[in-house]
Amino acid sequence: MSNLVLQCDALSKSYRDGEVSVDVIQNLSLSVYEGESLSIVGSSGSGKSTLLHLLGGLDAPTSGRISLKGQDYAKLSQKKLGDLRNQYLGFVYQFHHLLLEFSALENVMIPLLIGKKSRPEAEALAMDILTKVGLKDRVKHRPSELSGGERQRAAIARALVTRPACILADEPTGNLDRKNAQNVLSLMLELKQEYQTSLVVVTHDDELATRFDRVFAMQEGHLVAAEG
Secondary structure: OOOEEEEEEEEEEEEEEOOEEEEEEEEEEEEEEOOOEEEEEOOOOOOHHHHHHHHOOOOOOOEEEEEEOOEEHHHOOHHHHHHHHHHHEEEEEOOOOOOOOOOHHHHHHHHHHHOOOOHHHHHHHHHHHHHHOOOHHHOOOOHHHOOHHHHHHHHHHHHHOOOOOEEEEEOOOOOOOHHHHHHHHHHHHHHHHHHOOEEEEEOOOHHHHOOOOEEEEEEOOEEEEEOO
16 A cells, blocks of 8 residues: 555544534544545535545544644644645645735745745746646736636646645535536646645535545545445
8 A cells, every 4th residue: 555645533523503512523534645536525514624624734623633644733733733734735725715916826836935945946846837737828817817717727736836745625626617627627636646646625526526546425424435
């Protein structure tokens, strides 16, 4: 088996709703290995996005353990957790979250500059991946000047430019038409293969989900494996 990248054991997450405790995630365990792709499907409110936020260290579980590259989130300070996340994780969302005042090139450079790359090196790396996602001729354009599909390609480039160990994507094709959704997913899978990056995608689209190595359904706070 390939190297373990991301793992959670006996994970649970509850929220208070007035006097009632609502269990969103219940005793869930998952292992993500280097270079593999996983999709998670389920109805709205089933806990898919909550799970992704927990795996990304953006929220803390009620109980259970999460580790990234062997490091337990619970044993890290907020700064060290942030550093770990920046080093090994990339995020893609339904909404692109590009900074509107910056060009596509500048948006993709940001994670590299945060990671202390020099500006010339950051620009070269950002240009390389923007070329890979088909935006070579659009690098100077701001998000408002890009189509929906182009904005999502720029967001994917930003997530992958640091060559993270794992990409966590929450409904990355949710705002796209069928053709653009298929194209964006194909791009993510191609780059995942090239970079040997793990890919965990939450989607409501059962058809797209079948293109992943492993497919899970979120049901009543648990993951149920399905045939990919």
